[in-house]
Amino acid sequence: RDPLPGPLYARLTSLILKYHEFTAARTTYIHSLHLRYGPVVRIAPNEVAFASAAAAKEIYCSNGSGYDKTEWYDLFKVYDRRTMFTTLGKSEHAKRKRLLADRYANSNIMKGGVMEGIKQRARTFGELCGQGGKEGVDLYAILHAYAFDCVTLHLFHPHSTNSLTDPKDSEIMLEVTFDSSLQNRLLSHYSPLLHRLLNTFMVSILSLKPRETPLADSFVLNTAAQPHASPFTLLHRLHFQSPLGQIDIAAESLDHMAAGIDTTGDALCFLIWELSQPSSLIYQQTLQAELRSASPDTPFDQLPYLDAAVMEGLRMFPAIPMSLPRYAPPGRTTIIDSYKIPPGTIVSCQPLSVQRLGPEKGGTFPEPDRFWPERWLKSEGETQAEFEERDRGMKRGFMAFGMGGRGCIGKHLALAEMKCLLREVYTRFRTLPDERMRAGEMEQADLLVSSRPAGQRCLVRFERLEA
Numbered sequence: 311r312d313p314l315p316g317p318l319y320a321r322l323t324s325l326i327l328k329y330h331e332f333t334a335a336r337t338t339y340i341h342s343l344h345l346r347y348g349p350v351v352r353i354a355p356n357e358v359a360f361a362s363a364a365a366a367k368e369i370y371c372s373n374g375s376g377y378d379k380t381e382w383y384d385l386f387k388v389y390d391r392r393t394m395f396t397t398l399g400k401s402e403h404a405k406r407k408r409l410l411a412d413r414y415a416n417s418n419i420m421k422g423g424v425m426e427g428i429k430q431r432a433r434t435f436g437e438l439c440g441q442g443g444k445e446g447v448d449l450y451a452i453l454h455a456y457a458f459d460c461v462t463l464h465l466f467h468p469h470s471t472n473s474l475t476d477p478k479d480s481e482i483m484l485e486v487t488f489d490s491s492l493q494n495r496l497l498s499h500y501s502p503l504l505h506r507l508l509n510t511f512m513v514s515i516l517s518l519k520p521r522e523t524p525l526a527d528s529f530v531l532n533t534a535a536q537p538h539a540s541p542f543t544l545l546h547r548l549h550f551q552s553p554l555g556q557i558d559i560a561a562e563s564l565d566h567m568a569a570g571i572d573t574t575g576d577a578l579c580f581l582i583w584e585l586s587q588p589s590s591l592i593y594q595q596t597l598q599a600e601l602r603s604a605s606p607d608t609p610f611d612q613l614p615y616l617d618a619a620v621m622e623g624l625r626m627f628p629a630i631p632m633s634l635p636r637y638a639p640p641g642r643t644t645i646i647d648s649y650k651i652p653p654g655t656i657v658s659c660q661p662l663s664v665q666r667l668g669p670e671k672g673g674t675f676p677e678p679d680r681f682w683p684e685r686w687l688k689s690e691g692e693t694q695a696e697f698e699e700r701d702r703g704m705k706r707g708f709m710a711f712g713m714g715g716r717g718c719i720g721k722h723l724a725l726a727e728m729k730c731l732l733r734e735v736y737t738r739f740r741t742l743p744d745e746r747m748r749a750g751e752m753e754q755a756d757l758l759v760s761s762r763p764a765g766q767r768c769l770v771r772f773e774r775l776e777a
């Protein structure tokens with residue numbers, strides 16, 4: 311079919327799209343276009359956004375790992391090296407992934423070393439929440455600290471951080487978390503020449519700073535050189551079973567560390583905030599009832615409501631909500647969602663739109679803007695077979711962790727962290743929004759691919775439940 315739906319100006323210029331990128335609103339802009347034009351929208355002369363589960367499968371899963379990544383991912387190079395995340399072509403990616411995938415297998419995550427460490431960090435987190443009293447707690451910062459300590463456990467144990475309680479480690483977390491280099495990095499990508507010319511002006515007059523994380527850099531460079539990491543860690547694997555040199559090991563480790571902080575931290579932040587709203591009280595209470603009636607060691611697969619709450623949180627508030635750009639394959643026209651796409655076109659889905667466009671607009675989830683964990687559970691009157699079919703359909707349209715061979719390698723780690731923390735919190739506490747929070751502070755604001763609460767704080771009150 312032709313022509314592609316979308317605003318007329320998108321055929322002529324990418325400037326409007328870039329304007330929204332620079333103002334940290336690309337995701338909501340593209341989503342508004344999907345709401346208006348449907349699941350296929352031209353967003354720039356050479357760029358098309360899709361939002362159906364079928365398009366996502368084609369772009370991200372065909373031949374295993376989908377279409378090749380675009381040079382957009384150069385923005386994420388570390389120490390000027392390509393890591394697994396920033397490799398563009400399939401074979402280069404597959405080679406790197408083979409070196410480290412087993413460290414992220416669920417069986418490795420569920421082993422004593424990782425799980426015990428996560429549980430212990432979740433307990434420390436619970437103690438901090440309990441100390442907040444009537445003052446409330448800024449969850450944004452301490453959830454990032456929790457995610458930081460968990461990911462460094464998995465990467466480097468026993469050289470992991472303790473930013474929940476140690477101010478020195480907390481400084482590293484704050485440096486990574488409060489980064490505000492979006493505009494500077496975008497300009498360096500789109501116009502290196504202008505970036506060079508305007509550099510001094512941008513930094514001194516406009517305060518558009520480059521990404522600078524000296525504390526995190528030196529922590530990773532030093533830690534990656536440590537010879538005695540525990541066998542379950544990524545570092546152990548990279549030292550003893552990979553041909554990578556010291557700088558590549560540090561680059562890969564830093565990349566995973568950064569990938570594991572904002573994502574898990576913000577996914578938990580948005581979910582706890584939502585569960586704390588009066589409109590979600592019933593869901594919070596159902597979760598508490600399930601967790602408090604189970605023994606503390608109950609395996610996660612026997613806690614269906616916990617799983618439903620996590621899935622619904624990730625569906626409504628995917629921590630990486632933005633377009634994951636790929637090139638339509640070279641040498642042939644491709645058909646996606648019945649539209650002819652020329653080779654070399656930039657095609658993408660953004661998890662937010664795939665997960666929040668209703669069936670009437672070509673999406674998957676009915677009432678997509680309603681937070682409703684029950685949608686992930688068998689409903690009354692539904693047969694097991696009917697539920698399983700509905701569940702398969704929802705999973706096809708679930709993209710919070712990306713899809714296919716280049717989807718999130720840290721998924722099992724992230725889910726374990728999220729579930730341990732929610733179990734700790736909702737076994738002991740009732741959570742309520744703090745009145746000092748202002749409208750708009752919990753809107754999602756874009757970074758390069760991830761998003762965070764616009765106000766960069768999330769004040770929540772914790773009330774202890776009766777024993």
Ligand code: HEM
Pocket residue numbers: 394395396407461565566567569570571573574577628629630634709710711712713715716717718719720721723724
């Ligand atoms: C709730 C938490 C998380 C979410 C929502 C999430 C989401 C994603 C998504 C959507 C992608 C695909 C990106 C793309 O195609 O450009 C991705 C890739 C990746 N994630 Fe995560 N992530 C999470 C946690 C983690 C954690 C804890 C780690 C590591 C410790 C991690 C490491 C990675 C890596 C290394 C990749 C690149 C995979 C590849 O290129 O093969 N993520 N993640």
